[in-house]
Amino acid sequence: MLRRCPVAFAPRMMRAVKITAYGGPEKLAVTNIQRPVLETGEVLVKVAATSINRGDIAQRKGLYPPPLGVTDTPGMEFSGTVVDMEASLEDAPGYVPEIGSRVMGIVAGGGYAEYVAVPASLCIPVPSAISLTQAAAIPETYLTAFQAMHHHAGLLPDKAGAAQYGAGLKTRPPAAALGRRYRMLVHAGASGVGIAACQIAKLFEITSITTSSEAKVEACQQWATYAVSRTPNESGDVFAEKVEAAVGKSGVDLIIDPVFGGRYLQEDGQLLAMDGTVVVLSFLGGSKTELDGPTFFQRRATIRFSALRNQSDFYKTSLTQAFRARIMPYIQSGKIKPVVAKTVSLDQIQDAHRMVEANELTGKCVVVVDPKLAEK
Amino acid sequence: MLRRCPVAFAPRMMRAVKITAYGGPEKLAVTNIQRPVLETGEVLVKVAATSINRGDIAQRKGLYPPPLGVTDTPGMEFSGTVVDMEASLEDAPGYVPEIGSRVMGIVAGGGYAEYVAVPASLCIPVPSAISLTQAAAIPETYLTAFQAMHHHAGLLPDKAGAAQYGAGLKTRPPAAALGRRYRMLVHAGASGVGIAACQIAKLFEITSITTSSEAKVEACQQWATYAVSRTPNESGDVFAEKVEAAVGKSGVDLIIDPVFGGRYLQEDGQLLAMDGTVVVLSFLGGSKTELDGPTFFQRRATIRFSALRNQSDFYKTSLTQAFRARIMPYIQSGKIKPVVAKTVSLDQIQDAHRMVEANELTGKCVVVVDPKLAEK
Structure with missing residues (x-):
């Protein structure tokens, strides 16, 4: 089976949030940057949605730098669809999501963007019971x-x-x-x-x-x-x-x-x-x-x-696998329903940070990056 | 095989250290008290030697009471020989020491005495390479x-x-x-x-x-x-x-x-x-x-x-089993040699406490309860 499918349609540049200087929510701006290049074992995900975590706010203030080697684009989780995969994954043993499948997961950074590159082993299949908007509220929390x-x-x-x-x-x-x-x-x-x-x-x-x-x-x-x-x-x-x-x-x-x-x-x-x-x-x-x-x-x-962001991919893979086995069936059956308090667009990223920082919400603030995809 | 052997020779009374009032080493006295009666799963050990731990000193000062239901005779470890066992052990699966075998182990209290009753599962066979005096320096530390x-x-x-x-x-x-x-x-x-x-x-x-x-x-x-x-x-x-x-x-x-x-x-x-x-x-x-x-x-x-004394017998059994498997072979082979800094008799218990409290020693202070047995 050919799972890899070079994506001529994925542009070289993409929209992503940048921290222009350490400070308040006004320091967040949507810019154009290079799309991430796949490294060994990674898949490329077209992001449907991401969501706000307190760690993102700390990072914006300069208090929580990304781990060494990680993009400075903020965003620690994503939902979306797989659009490409690194060549070595074609014959990889174990779980590899297929092109086109709906996935969600954690990343050490880069979620506030149109594309993320993520190790295949950290992808969690999104069950049919929930939309990609709801899925974006799950991984980190x-x-x-x-x-x-x-x-x-x-x-x-x-x-x-x-x-x-x-x-x-x-x-x-x-x-x-x-x-x-x-x-x-x-x-x-x-x-x-x-x-x-x-x-x-x-x-x-x-x-x-x-x-x-x-x-x-x-x-x-x-x-x-x-x-x-x-x-x-x-x-x-x-x-x-x-x-x-x-x-x-x-x-x-x-x-x-x-x-x-x-x-x-x-x-x-x-x-x-x-x-x-x-x-x-x-x-x-x-x-x-x-x-x-x-x-x-x-x-x-x-x-x-306890911290999650700076753990090794090996640790995160193990945690993700245990989570898929023990918790995901309950999300598919509807026994666990993620709580989305608010959805905003990528252009409203400053407002999203303000609301989370002010403790106004009960549940997650989801940032929709691709509205059409997020409805799925 | 008949492993049980009612011990007519084990007297009803025995010598044991008592804390007469909370305070200094002078509050320790050797008295006569009733020999412990075996409960389910226990063996009776004729004590060759015990040793001093900082917990004993804290107990003497009134700062570290024994766990509920445990004798107020101090002493958290022992070496000696098995002289009797509770009836249910005759056909018990798993490890049960034989009558006459040399054992050591931890107890939640009662080590400063001529006899201790201890769950069979907490007994560690004493390897032939060491004496019972040396063995008394091992379990707790x-x-x-x-x-x-x-x-x-x-x-x-x-x-x-x-x-x-x-x-x-x-x-x-x-x-x-x-x-x-x-x-x-x-x-x-x-x-x-x-x-x-x-x-x-x-x-x-x-x-x-x-x-x-x-x-x-x-x-x-x-x-x-x-x-x-x-x-x-x-x-x-x-x-x-x-x-x-x-x-x-x-x-x-x-x-x-x-x-x-x-x-x-x-x-x-x-x-x-x-x-x-x-x-x-x-x-x-x-x-x-x-x-x-x-x-x-x-x-x-x-x-x-981390504390050991107030752990359940279930936990202590698991710890003891892992210790027997991983560490005891090195004691038998001589690669680990327990360090006995000083040996004293039961009647010198006050001196023993004084030396340990004053940090005078490097290694353990062993209290010999039965000199003949301890030489073995």
Whole structure:
């Protein structure tokens, strides 16, 4: 079968967003740059849509440079169709998407553009149940949530989970062996990652608790088992007391924390169950905090600083494969529905950044690059 | 085969150390208490020797109570011979030591006594190459070092290591795949855990660096690839600069840290390689410290608070089995030699605590409970 099909129709130049200088959303401009050239193992995707991540905002401000060798065009995810592939892929073993097939995935940069070059192994087939607009809201947030729950905290045991636990103690025993459900606390519950984590938790019978601003508590209740606000009480406690009121004093097994500073890590520690894990994603609440060792030691706790963008392709491939096997069937069956809060065009990229930065949205802000393709 | 043999000779009462009140070494007294009664799956061991751990000292001070349901007799490890076993073990599958065989192992308490009752699955056969006195210096320190290196940091890949990494990313790739050796930093390098970690590192071609007081640097050089002192430089840096001078700026993969407070965790963070792990064992340098999030985030680091005593028997069995398979052959072959700094009798228990508390020793302080048996 000839899967490769040189694309005379893919122009040498393409539209892409450029950061003209570090600063506010006004520093983003749509420009013409060279279309990416395929390297070994890559496919060329005509981008239908991409979406906004907090990492893009940090990059725009000059706080989160792309990894070495990665394009400085922002954008960490994409949906679209495969239009070309590098020659060595024609006879490659393993998964290679066909020309014309709908795919989505993560990239270390370059998503805000008409074309992206991406390793074939990082492509996730888009199920027929969703449009490419919806698909653009999936990769970064769902893979981040899945990474925390599966890879870091071991809350989604593989079918051989119990055996793995016995042999190498790398994963946990199935929750049933504990006589209770696993419990997960997610800060910023109305964010893309927060919603994804709660949706996955529900499917795997994990009790989820979110914290958010008072205004978003009601929205969070759609996905979480319990949703509490981050309004501090009289003693200055932000969430510890409310989480205990919901799930009791025996603690939570995983905390997904993009806040960290202020009182967050401290209260995280107080809430952890034995062998609990805090996955730190970012520092919205401040980057330095006091760490009380014994609080974490008593719980044999783990604090894991988790990033996805700068992982190796080898790691990302493994994560993507596990995600395809464990989560994608639920997206096809409609049990998991990505939440698109807003769609904008590539020309509205400045507005998109403004809305995400102002925390105005519940769910993802999708940037449609090719309106016709995105409807598919 | 009849393995059980009711022991008429095992008296109902036995000598054991009691903590008469929380406080200094003078609060330890040798008393007569009831011999432990076997519970399901346990064997009775006539103790030849035990040894002193920092946890025993903390327990004596009232700072480290035994886990629920565990005897308040101190002592977290033992060597000796099996003299009885609980009835259900006669036909038990898996490993059950025979009556009369020499064993060693960890217990959550009760080691400072003439008899201990211990799950059969936690017994480690003592190889013919070493005496029971030497054996008493092994379980707690070597299992703690092995747990950090194997279970927590994945530096000793199983034979199927690479495959496991690809599938579940629970362990690291073999060091060879990185094009360099793994590197490990151990604080308190002349401690029992420090020596054990360096000995294991050497066998698995891991570069080891220790920190210690100036007086113990020379001793540490026997086991470590590099040994540096913890004397601060003019800027107040304790070890970061010296470690970088030894292994370069690309960092260490594992730090075993019983110090934590002061500048330790901060300098740990600066020294970690990508995906590096700090295993915190105790708080000799203070229990609170400032945590700079981005330092750890840039390295995708993990901070793991590790304890062994309060783990489940299920976990300890798994750890013990892995340790028997991976490390014990090297003790039999003489490639790993436990370091006994001092042996004392049970009646000298106060002196033993004083010496360990004063950091006078390099290696373990073994307490001989039954001199005749211990010589074996």
